[in-house]
Amino acid sequence: MALIDLSKQIALGIDIGGTNTKYGFVNHRGEILEKGRIRTDEYEKVEDFIDALYQKISPLMKKHSNQTRLDGIGVGAPNANYYTGTIEQAPNLRWKGIIPFAELMTKKFGLPCKMTNDANAAALGEMMFGAARGMKDFIMMTLGTGVGSGIVSGGSLIYGHDGFAGELGHTIIKPGGRKHWSTGSEGSLEAYASATGIAITAKKMRAEFPDSMLNQYPEEEINSLVVHECAKKGDPTAIEVFRYTGQKLGEALANFVMFSSPEAILLFGGVIKAGDFILKPTKLHMERNLFPIFRNKVKLVFSELDEADAAILGASALVWEK
Template identity: 45%
Template sequence: MGVSVGIDIGGTGTKLGIVDDDGNILAKMEFGTWEFNVFEDYVDELGKLTNSMLDELGKSTELQGIGIGSPMGKYVDGTIDHASNLPWKGVLPIASLLKNHFDKPIVITNDANTAALGEKVFGGAKDFNDFVMVTLGTGLGSGFVSNGHLVLGFQGFAGELGHVNIGRLEGRTCGCGKKECLETYVSATGIKRTIFSLMAKRSIDSEFRHVSFDDLSTKDITIAADKGDKIALEAFQFTGKILGRKLAEVVMLFNPEAIFLAGGLSLAGDYIIKPTRKYMEKDILDVYRGKVQFRSSELGSEGASILGAASLVKGEFSK
């Protein structure tokens, strides 16, 4: 049985899975991306875990190749270039290093691209040829599909929505070194920053006043919103407003049939989706209004990214 490996490198964790031709994830593992200070040690861990999963599945499985989704994954060179949300700096030759472990095709692209591809091949975007995938994790990623094809651009970096400038708000510094990038407000990290910013400005009670920044999660914020916490509710409104206005620009530039949300922050459901849709619809021209479907990923960020990365091996992005 032919199988592919899908690797999803995130700013917090790395997930990898063995995937068959029907999109079944036969085995999967994960570990902390930040556990390794030396990139070569990190790649060695990927090799060890992949071999471990293949050994468990037995000799009947034949590895066809490895697909990787990573922040700033560069398809044309097989590298990760200057990813601000990862612990290693510079240009990282991940494909050539993994070749030391596996003499198989190794393909890499942006992690949001793999999420978009997974949704297209196996998830809720099967019937859409023009859509945008927005991943809301540690940072904000985006993948654009046009005419059924991933939009990669000249260098393979097309669709970096997370680093577009939103104008002057609070002067937040991004991990990339710029100020006021979209992901400094719209991401798991961004909404946490908003929570603490609001608490500094408001005197109202909130359960977050007894929680440290590092201990706070998007799940905690959603639970607090369910309980009526005013800081949580305002944070979601603020975040959705910023995202919606930027997506309005995307709609007018790209004219997608649908926009999909994935990642931890998207699990907040209507708390993030309703204000996002509201401000997107408000800012677009009449010709687009009511025409763009707004959906959550059917696969979840983990499933979409692993399946999409595995699909890279067969060149699904170019079909």
């Protein structure tokens, strides 16, 4: 019986964002053999987008065809449905309605194609290549412009009956709280713990404290990076912005722990650049809100994957998901 050389199996991972689409060939060790990107927003029709993607990728497929075996395509995309392989009503893409994306990809590339949303893909990537290796129960929180999540339970992603499980950014953590700029909901986690939410908090707090360093920046430059800069210089208002954000995030995480009792919660995305300024209050308020049997058990850790590559790695992990 011949052993399969796993190092020769590769997957094509594709991460579709509103502006750019990144792709790469990934092997079982999580090495990216080739990568590239095209614009997403230049193509009014999804078929034209897929044609353009194929133009870019097919020469690479040929190049590697002697030495490797391409097992399939994994795609992370907003509002992607795992069960149907469709992208459904994605607000930040130009293709409206329900797009049979996986089917169109398979037709064009002649390869099986699996899809899920970007946060779920990121969770798979962490499980296969990152900080969640060997874990069977964890929650991945992506804290970027928005807040996404992927939940792994018993070694499998939770997809739910319709494929849309794990929208923890939209859970309401403060009923009647801050109105969300696009969904209109009041008091969602995303309204506080995303980079967008942090900027809002910073603008409110600097107005209350005229002495804050944050007042040295024009309105449009206030973002979580600037707040981090000011916090590092010791500005109490900037530090308070992260403390407040960490409190809200920690309270939310406590509820998530009491749902699925994960071994770890992994934090990923631009917001975690703030390091201990956000991690310490998050941990404090998570523990404080936990029912005693859950206390001091859950690891709260930052992702180990390089942010630029994580989406490609995560999408490729879909191909090999059990």
